[in-house]
Amino acid sequence: xxxxxxxxxxxxxxxxxxxxxxxxxxxxxxxxxxxxxxxxxxxxxxxxxxxxxxxxxxxxxxxxxxxxxxxxxxxxxxxxxxxxxxxxxxxxxxxxxxxxxxxxxxxxxxxxxxxxxxxxxxx
Amino acid sequence: xxxxxxxxxxxxxxxxxxxxxxxxxxxxxxxxxxxxxxxxxxxxxxxxxxxxxxxxxxxxxxxxxxxxxxxxxxxxxxxxxxxxxxxxxxxxxxxxxxxxxxxxxxxxxxxxxxxxxxxxxxxxxxxxxxxx
Numbered sequence: 542x543x544x545x546x547x548x549x550x551x552x553x554x555x556x557x558x559x560x561x562x563x564x565x566x567x568x569x570x571x572x573x574x575x576x577x578x579x580x581x582x583x584x585x586x587x588x589x590x591x592x593x594x595x596x597x598x599x600x601x602x603x604x605x606x607x608x609x610x611x612x613x614x615x616x617x618x619x620x621x622x623x624x625x626x627x628x629x630x631x632x633x634x635x636x637x638x639x640x641x642x643x644x645x646x647x648x649x650x651x652x653x654x655x656x657x658x659x660x661x662x663x664x
Numbered sequence: 665x666x667x668x669x670x671x672x673x674x675x676x677x678x679x680x681x682x683x684x685x686x687x688x689x690x691x692x693x694x695x696x697x698x699x700x701x702x703x704x705x706x707x708x709x710x711x712x713x714x715x716x717x718x719x720x721x722x723x724x725x726x727x728x729x730x731x732x733x734x735x736x737x738x739x740x741x742x743x744x745x746x747x748x749x750x751x752x753x754x755x756x757x758x759x760x761x762x763x764x765x766x767x768x769x770x771x772x773x774x775x776x777x778x779x780x781x782x783x784x785x786x787x788x789x790x791x792x793x794x795x796x
Binding site for chain 1: 668669670671672673674675676677678679712713714715716718721722723724725727728729730731732733734735736737738739740769782784789
């Protein structure tokens with residue numbers, strides 16, 4: 542199973558400021574410091590890591606990469622997305638139905654890493 | 665609707681040659697007990713029966729897939745033997761070595777690192793009490 546994920550940050554302090562506030566919105570909090578960054582944990586599932594690149598070179602978010610966070614409700618998706626944008630994240634798709642009961646929103650963090658917040662709505 | 669706590673539900677890595685990437689991940693994930701669970705457009709999801717799903721697909725914006733730097737997905741594979749075997753299998757399937765199996769950090773973390781055919785970085789690891 543997936544144990545954890547990491548995304549890269551150019552300015553780690555800024556990135557952690559962003560994620561401290563953002564992930565708290567859905568119950569995520571710091572659980573472990575790593576040599577180059579920080580792991581956040583939720584009530585369940587993989588840990589979410591934010592780190593400086595291991596090779597010491599410039600961070601890059603890659604294209605085609607994304608981490609999707611399931612939220613408890615549409616309201617939480619909306620609030621989480623709004624929080625991300627207010628913290629300096631950039632819009633990649635406003636909250637809405639994407640078909641099949643999938644209600645999601647997309648944004649990029651301060652370093653361009655793409656995230657999705659979604660919930661599966663019944664009817 | 666039952667409210668479940670938030671969690672990472674899936675991750676996506678980009679691929680340029682999807683067919684090649686899927687052949688790679690079909691083998692690797694099968695070895696780790698994963699299998700294809702869903703497909704949406706070019707996105708193929710692998711599930712492990714619990715936890716988050718791992719997806720591979722072409723980028724949404726139709727531009728070439730590029731791997732990140734600092735971005736990694738780490739798979740907990742359950743044992744040191746499995747760490748060695750998964751790393752070995754990945755390299756056999758064409759992955760590039762990014763770190764041989766061994767203890768890291770000093771907290772019982774035992775892992776190995778490699779990059780898939782598109783340069784995406786993965787880690788296979790287990791937590792062991794005695795690293796002897």
